[in-house]
Amino acid sequence: MTPPDFSAWLEYDPYSFNSELKRERLSSALLELTEWHAESCNEYKRLINAFQISTAAITQMEQIPFLPVRLFKELDLVSVPREEIFKVMTSSGTSGQQVSKIYLDRRTAAFQTKVLSRLMSHEIGPKRLPMLVIDSKTALRGRWSFSARGAGILGFSMFGQDVTYALDEGMNLNVGEVKSFLERHNGAQIFVFGFTFMIWEYFVKPLLQKRIKLPLSSGVLLHGGGWKKLQNQSVSNDEFREAVSSVSGIERNINYYGMVEQTGSLFFECEYKYLHTPIYSDVIVRRSPNFAVAEVGEEGLMEVLALTPRSYPGHALLTEDLGIIHGEDSCKCGRLGKFFTISGRVAKAEARGCSDTHEISH
Numbered sequence: 499m500t501p502p503d504f505s506a507w508l509e510y511d512p513y514s515f516n517s518e519l520k521r522e523r524l525s526s527a528l529l530e531l532t533e534w535h536a537e538s539c540n541e542y543k544r545l546i547n548a549f550q551i552s553t554a555a556i557t558q559m560e561q562i563p564f565l566p567v568r569l570f571k572e573l574d575l576v577s578v579p580r581e582e583i584f585k586v587m588t589s590s591g592t593s594g595q596q597v598s599k600i601y602l603d604r605r606t607a608a609f610q611t612k613v614l615s616r617l618m619s620h621e622i623g624p625k626r627l628p629m630l631v632i633d634s635k636t637a638l639r640g641r642w643s644f645s646a647r648g649a650g651i652l653g654f655s656m657f658g659q660d661v662t663y664a665l666d667e668g669m670n671l672n673v674g675e676v677k678s679f680l681e682r683h684n685g686a687q688i689f690v691f692g693f694t695f696m697i698w699e700y701f702v703k704p705l706l707q708k709r710i711k712l713p714l715s716s717g718v719l720l721h722g723g724g725w726k727k728l729q730n731q732s733v734s735n736d737e738f739r740e741a742v743s744s745v746s747g748i749e750r751n752i753n754y755y756g757m758v759e760q761t762g763s764l765f766f767e768c769e770y771k772y773l774h775t776p777i778y779s780d781v782i783v784r785r786s787p788n789f790a791v792a793e794v795g796e797e798g799l800m801e802v803l804a805l806t807p808r809s810y811p812g813h814a815l816l817t818e819d820l821g822i823i824h825g826e827d828s829c830k831c832g833r834l835g836k837f838f839t840i841s842g843r844v845a846k847a848e849a850r851g852c853s854d855t856h857e858i859s860h
Contacts, residue, residue, distance in 0.1 A: 508612050528805070578603045587649050588758070626657055628660050629689045634665040670704075677712070753773075761806065775835040789816075797822050799844065
């Protein structure tokens with residue numbers, strides 16, 4: 499079977515398909531991916547056969563068999579020859595937890611990068627900006643196997659220049675290093691990246707304690723992951739935004755939703771605080787326990803679908819997150835596609851965000 503090639507999708511604006519056009523094209527492309535994985539991954543084929551699912555009977559994306567995201571902790575799911583694998587991504591996990599393993603060949607990794615580039619150009623523009631990473635260089639150790647945290651930093655660093663790390667190896671805020679970086683780029687737009695909880699714990703809190711306000715009003719902050727720990731500290735999205743602004747002057751604060759199992763396929767938050775589905779991916783909210791498709795405005799389990807996974811069958815995944823779709827093609831921000839919010843995690847789900855599971859020893 500010929501591997502699917504979705505490179506033509508990169509010619510379109512990420513939010514340019516209305517609901518009818520997107521449903522038609524994305525359903526067809528996802529079905530092509532399903533057939534590819536069923537042909538190329540023995541474990542995936544056995545799974546869909548066990549449920550007596552015929553790919554020939556699938557006509558829309560809601561019918562595509564989905565895998566529970568934690569299955570990647572239990573099985574090695576690969577749809578290309580092992581010798582073509584050049585990188586393994588792992589989910590973040592606390593001590594003693596199993597981690598997901600995502601196997602990438604060069605073609606899959608290249609397409610993921612191109613999709614992410616299209617999405618990032620829409621958010622911060624096409625130019626590489628001076629970049630401040632609210633993390634430590636220690637997250638990048640290893641070249642064959644990357645944690646979700648390290649992969650996120652490395653992936654987003656492609657859109658930055660003079661990449662500077664705000665934290666030292668002990669996860670302490672290096673105020674002097676940050677101030678030197680800001681002096682070098684005085685007046686320029688700054689790209690600030692980090693994982694939500696780590697920004698709160700290792701950037702916002704120390705600056706509040708030291709009563710320091712950094713001159714970052716020209717900055718745009720991109721962050722994701724770690725909301726569970728913030729919710730445990732009773733820190734809301736609005737409170738997070740206000741605190742970031744108070745210590746840095748940053749007003750453009752973009753949250754995103756994504757996971758290592760679908761690297762490159764992200765959902766960015768608009769100015770009205772809704773997450774948006776681009777043309778390359780979609781979400782379905784399903785009811786528990788029967789997994790029927792929920793109505794707009796109804797909370798349920800989030801299923802995420804994406805064109806990016808080719809070297810492994812991760813194109814339709816049932817997450818452990820709860821969410822609500824609020825509408826489609828009608829957000830005030832002007833982006834076409836579904837817009838949604840994440841409302842929490844299912845009971846007893848393990849912490850799995852890139853910064854939820856961050857552990858350090860002193």
